[in-house]
Amino acid sequence: MEQTAKRKTFAGFARGDSHILRLLAIAILIFIAFSFLLPGKFFTIRNMQSMAVQFPEFGILAFAILITMLTGGIDLSIVGTANLSAIFAALILTRLGGDGAPASPAVVALAILAAPVVGSLCGLLNGLLVARVGITPILATLGTGSLFTGLSYVITGGPAITTTQLAFIGNGSVLGIPIPVIVFAALVVFFSVTLNRTAYGFNVYMLGTNATAARFSGINTTRVLLRTYWLAGLVASIAGVIFLARANSAKPDYGASFVLLTVLIAILGGVSYTGGSGSVSGLVLAVLCLQFLSTGLNMLMLELSGSSAAIFFRQFAWGALLLLVMALNYYSQKRRERNRAPSQEATPAA
Amino acid sequence: MNRLLRSNEVLVAVTIVGLCLIVGISNPVFFTVGNIFDLMRSSIVMGIFAMGVLIVIVSGGIDVSFTAIAVFALYSTVRLLNAYAPEAPFWLAFVIAGAIGFGLGMINAFFIARFNLPTLIVTLGTMSMFHGFLLFAIGNTIVRDLPPSLTAFSRATLVQVQMERGVANLHPAIFFTAVIAVLVWLLMDFTMLGRGVYALGGARDAAERAGFNIRRIQYFIYGLVGLLSGFGGMIYGSLNRQANPQDIVGSELNVIAAVVLGGASLTGGRGTVIGSLLGVALVVIANNSLILIGVPSVWQRVVIGLIILVGTGVPAIQERRARRRTGGSASGPTQPLQAAPAAD
Amino acid sequence: MSDEIIRLTGIYKSFAGVRALIDVDLTIERSRIHCLVGENGCGKSTLIKIISGVYTRDAGRVVINGKEFDELHPITSIREGIQVIYQDFSLFPNLTVAENIALNEQLAEGRRLVNWREVRRIAQEALARIEVDIPLNARVEDVSVANKQLIAIAKALRQNAQLIIMDEPTSALTEREVRALFSVIRRLQQTGIAFLFVSHKLNEVLEISETIAVMRNGRIVSVGDRSEYDTERLTFEMTGQKIAERNYEFTPDVGAPALLRVEGLNAGAALRDVSLEVRAGEIVGVTGLLGSGRTELALALFGLLTVDSGDIYVENKPVRIRSVQDAIAHGIGYVPEDRLTEGLFLEQSIGRNVVVRTVERLRGALGFTDLQKMDAQVKEWVGSLRIKTGNPDLPAKTLSGGNQQRVVLAKWLASNPRILILNGPTVGVDVGSKNELHEMIKRLAGEGMGLLVISDDIPELLQTCNRILLLRHGRIVEEIMPPQTDANELAAKLVEG
Structure with missing residues (x-):
């Protein structure tokens, strides 16, 4: 009893653990299905490795959507932030790193540190606009997204900045685990602990549930929001470093589809778009589901049509999947509500 | 409040005049007929899109898929006509594009009305769906040969003015935008359906209780936005004399910015046709005048971003101040007894 | 007989096996102010939703204006002159006072176009009928709660209300506004309109009502003329127990500073x-x-x-x-x-x-x-x-x-x-x-x-x-x-x- 009570209040939160279990089943199902549909292709060590370096890119960004959505907001500027951070890092590497020859560790370190500084500044600007100025998060981050992307264009003049200096992150591994995966795993631990075992995390959920009550309960809502958007910016800049490390270039319009993808991940992972509920475990499972789907669908489309248009099919599939998941959530919630008495007023007082 | 709204429109108008003066003084080219015609030409498509976005925002929603609908309608109509009816008159192209747009809009409406889902997330999803489908199933190469009737339409002129170098043309499609704006104004202010959109955006539950059919209104709204987007896309393609499946998508922010600047509120229930048109004018002028005052065009996105942030930030700060003076958000307006009837 | 607007007999309603209404009888007469009192969760709201057609009853008879209804839809209920004013008043904050009053009526008439002069005329007439003066062009979000209440009443009257049901009508009003509201209600009562107040503010219930019905645990436990009740009896009927409170006495500690x-x-x-x-x-x-x-x-x-x-x-x-x-x-x-x-x-x-x-x-x-x-x-x-x-x-x-x-x-x-x-x-x-x-x-x-x-x-x-x-x-x-x-x-x- 004690155990289950605790699990309910903390790990699964409002949606309950059934959602997580269902997601786990879906992930396994997708995995098995593609293994059978694509014999000798999907369930191979090479494919596992290739998937492992792909998902951290958007998986990391998804944390930025998770925490902002938990507060009842959203950060639509994450891709802009990531690219701007990557461009700053790339600039440092190309300007200070010399051409061709490996840059000194100091320059590499400086570049890797510059990204989070830029990301933090971007995030803090969002936080100020949302928390202090009071602009709706959708509009504020649409505006800053345009601003950050615009600045990227202004800095680069349009084309990508190429540098292979961070390839050791993009291609490297520790004990056989790709570095991007390690970064993702570190963020999983960080956000699990932050959201479940700190006062800040607690306050994020409370603020997302009812901002007015949060203010009246003495939660410093300005500070919580500032910190949330700052964290989102920081996370986005980490994703930016991974972009740069994997693609060996930084450009203003990289990963434009990631906004949709990360929103999809959050919704699939059970994060409520009105705020206040959602968990890291759901998010991780959703990331895995999407990576399996993405790779599997790509392989399948290539096998079936062989045309390059297959990459566009994914774009279609993500949109369709987002709508499908929300429609399914609608029905499952309907069913839950039907199983309960319609309202508290309707039942006689205890 | 009415006065406040009106003053918002006045504010935008004053900003436009100020901007024009600044740009005009630093570069006299701004006030030439050629430039003004250019600005009007740039406003044609955006103005049509803005009317759709206005209706959605007044109803309390937001639509980011209209650009995908527009390019979908444009591209598939052109491909369709080129394949089966290259000699079709230009109005047929508009009918087809409008119909396609309407159909896609109904898909938005279905998810929003049937499942009661947040409009931002639904339209993010459909945007990706529509655009993805267009690119993988219909085509992903630019079509440069439009049906002859459309090419002819693109060359039409309403007013022609002889300039020092060449001629300045005003395209008759500006009429199209004007007519749509007037129709939308009549719809919103003088029909029950339009009032229903305001009612829905103002208080959904109350609208339901009053007997408005919310779902039907939503189908109407998103269907109409689809239709307008289809028209807008078609005009865009005609004016540019090509159908590029990668065009238009990505410009939704400019239109939303224009409508919000024009006084529409994302919380719904507020917004006017005049305001939105002024917003469009402001965004178009700001965007097109950068080069005239010597700012490279790469700054365009930065400027749009700043316009949005300033345009939404200033009213947000004002509201926040006012709230803190009257004490919290929840205690509501406190002006008791003013018009209450005399007791006893 | 013609004095009855509504006669409910033997109404039952359950939700997922939980009984919300049990054998409820209720009669509402024209030109009379009725009160329905009871603690939260006693079934008051469910009963109102049965009357307004929002919920369908499991069993029982509903007779409105002499006609028996096997099934009662919200539209039918409104057509029979029953208007419910909920606590949120169902008004549109972004629209003007005039439009709020006239909108429902125009909608019910199946109009497609808005005649703004007509809207003003309707609103003016409606406010004149309850003898209050609220600026027609003000947005509803800018008027006081008391005025919102009055706008809601004016709106209900325009739809030929015979019976106006008010859910906790005084909860956001000051004493003085309550008095003003009561005087409007009494005036309207003279013109043949019936009221059903749903409330738990006992002193107000006793002040305004002529007939009182008390609910407890899904049943009507007591019905009668106002004169049969006082605070003590109402409290007893609502809770099923007697409660007496004592004053709080305080003896200051002279030496200590004020907190x-x-x-x-x-x-x-x-x-x-x-x-x-x-x-x-x-x-x-x-x-x-x-x-x-x-x-x-x-x-x-x-x-x-x-x-x-x-x-x-x-x-x-x-x-x-x-x-x-x-x-x-x-x-x-x-x-x-x-x-x-x-x-x-x-x-x-x-x-x-x-x-x-x-x-x-x-x-x-x-x-x-x-x-x-x-x-x-x-x-x-x-x-x-x-x-x-x-x-x-x-x-x-x-x-x-x-x-x-x-x-x-x-x-x-x-x-x-x-x-x-x-x-x-x-x-x-x-x-x-x-x-x-x-x-x-x-x-x-x-x-x-x-x-x-x-x-x-x-x-x-x-x-x-x-x-x-x-x-x-x-x-x-x-x-x-x-x-x-x-x-x-x-x-x-x-x-x-």
Whole structure:
């Protein structure tokens, strides 16, 4: 009893653990299905490795959507932030790193540190606009997204900045685990602990549930929001470093589809778009589901049509999947509500 | 409040005049007929899109898929006509594009009305769906040969003015935008359906209780936005004399910015046709005048971003101040007894 | 016979096996003011929704205007002249007063176009009929709550209302506005319109109604003429038990400094030169009409309202309160006016609602939140405040009004405030819980806390406070001592001036 009570209040939160279990089943199902549909292709060590370096890119960004959505907001500027951070890092590497020859560790370190500084500044600007100025998060981050992307264009003049200096992150591994995966795993631990075992995390959920009550309960809502958007910016800049490390270039319009993808991940992972509920475990499972789907669908489309248009099919599939998941959530919630008495007023007082 | 709204429109108008003066003084080219015609030409498509976005925002929603609908309608109509009816008159192209747009809009409406889902997330999803489908199933190469009737339409002129170098043309499609704006104004202010959109955006539950059919209104709204987007896309393609499946998508922010600047509120229930048109004018002028005052065009996105942030930030700060003076958000307006009837 | 608008016989309704209405009979007559009273959850709302056609009954007969209805749809109910005014008034804040009044009518007539001149004419006529004057071009969001109520009535009348059902019509009104509302209602009654009030404010029920029906646990337990009831009998019928309250007596500790002292507080037009003192063990009442500054005073002391000038002292030390955090740091807690939007996190668990103030202190090893400590604290407060719930992990929305208020109280008590401000502590709370909450407030004072109770519930003020401050237009105009003042006197003072 004690155990289950605790699990309910903390790990699964409002949606309950059934959602997580269902997601786990879906992930396994997708995995098995593609293994059978694509014999000798999907369930191979090479494919596992290739998937492992792909998902951290958007998986990391998804944390930025998770925490902002938990507060009842959203950060639509994450891709802009990531690219701007990557461009700053790339600039440092190309300007200070010399051409061709490996840059000194100091320059590499400086570049890797510059990204989070830029990301933090971007995030803090969002936080100020949302928390202090009071602009709706959708509009504020649409505006800053345009601003950050615009600045990227202004800095680069349009084309990508190429540098292979961070390839050791993009291609490297520790004990056989790709570095991007390690970064993702570190963020999983960080956000699990932050959201479940700190006062800040607690306050994020409370603020997302009812901002007015949060203010009246003495939660410093300005500070919580500032910190949330700052964290989102920081996370986005980490994703930016991974972009740069994997693609060996930084450009203003990289990963434009990631906004949709990360929103999809959050919704699939059970994060409520009105705020206040959602968990890291759901998010991780959703990331895995999407990576399996993405790779599997790509392989399948290539096998079936062989045309390059297959990459566009994914774009279609993500949109369709987002709508499908929300429609399914609608029905499952309907069913839950039907199983309960319609309202508290309707039942006689205890 | 009415006065406040009106003053918002006045504010935008004053900003436009100020901007024009600044740009005009630093570069006299701004006030030439050629430039003004250019600005009007740039406003044609955006103005049509803005009317759709206005209706959605007044109803309390937001639509980011209209650009995908527009390019979908444009591209598939052109491909369709080129394949089966290259000699079709230009109005047929508009009918087809409008119909396609309407159909896609109904898909938005279905998810929003049937499942009661947040409009931002639904339209993010459909945007990706529509655009993805267009690119993988219909085509992903630019079509440069439009049906002859459309090419002819693109060359039409309403007013022609002889300039020092060449001629300045005003395209008759500006009429199209004007007519749509007037129709939308009549719809919103003088029909029950339009009032229903305001009612829905103002208080959904109350609208339901009053007997408005919310779902039907939503189908109407998103269907109409689809239709307008289809028209807008078609005009865009005609004016540019090509159908590029990668065009238009990505410009939704400019239109939303224009409508919000024009006084529409994302919380719904507020917004006017005049305001939105002024917003469009402001965004178009700001965007097109950068080069005239010597700012490279790469700054365009930065400027749009700043316009949005300033345009939404200033009213947000004002509201926040006012709230803190009257004490919290929840205690509501406190002006008791003013018009209450005399007791006893 | 023709005097009856509605006759309900043997109505039953269950939800998922839970019986909400059991064998309910109710008759509503023309030109008569009826009241339906009962504690929260007794089935009042369900009954109204049966009458308005929102819910379908499981069994029973419904006869409206002499016609029997096997199935009653909302549209039919409206056509038969039944209008329900809900607590939110169903108005559109973004539209003008005129349009709000005329919209439903135009919609019902199946119009497609709006004739603005007609809209104005309709609105003018409607307001003239209830003899009130509200600017037609004002947006509804800018008018007072009382005027919204009147607009809703005007709107209902335009739709040929024969019976107007009002759900808790006075809960957001001041005494004076209530009087004004009552006089409108009495005038309309003369023209043949029937009213059904749904309320739990007993003194108002007794003042306005002619026929009273009391509900308890899904049944109508008592129906009769107004003259058959008094507060005591109503309380008994509603709760099934007798409750008697005693006054709160306070003997000041002369040597100790005041816990809270306010001197010359000014905030715009809301507060003017307000000075007051709260000592340990005191329960100071603050009353006044809505807009008199009573809520603004609380917000100013809690750091949510910008103050122009004035000094606040906590235990003789001058303090500045510019934010909620400042207020809390000085030991001030605030149980807000609107429990559902300001007090509670409805979707979150009861437990999380209780610990929200103290989660920062529930740290274990490495500074992380200690879940066991948290559970223990929740259990402690659920127990000591007797919050009735099967499981504190259930969302707070599953609780009844009284228990919800206890959760809000627990939230504050867990953080040990020295001064607690309660704004409308028992609004929307049933009689039984109300009494227990009053006892709880007195006990807290007895333990040395200083309490400031803001209320316009006169019996509540007289029974729980040892001093009452009367606010008028932002000024404290009088200090009233309960033992020397009776309810009528206080009521008169509240509305005068």
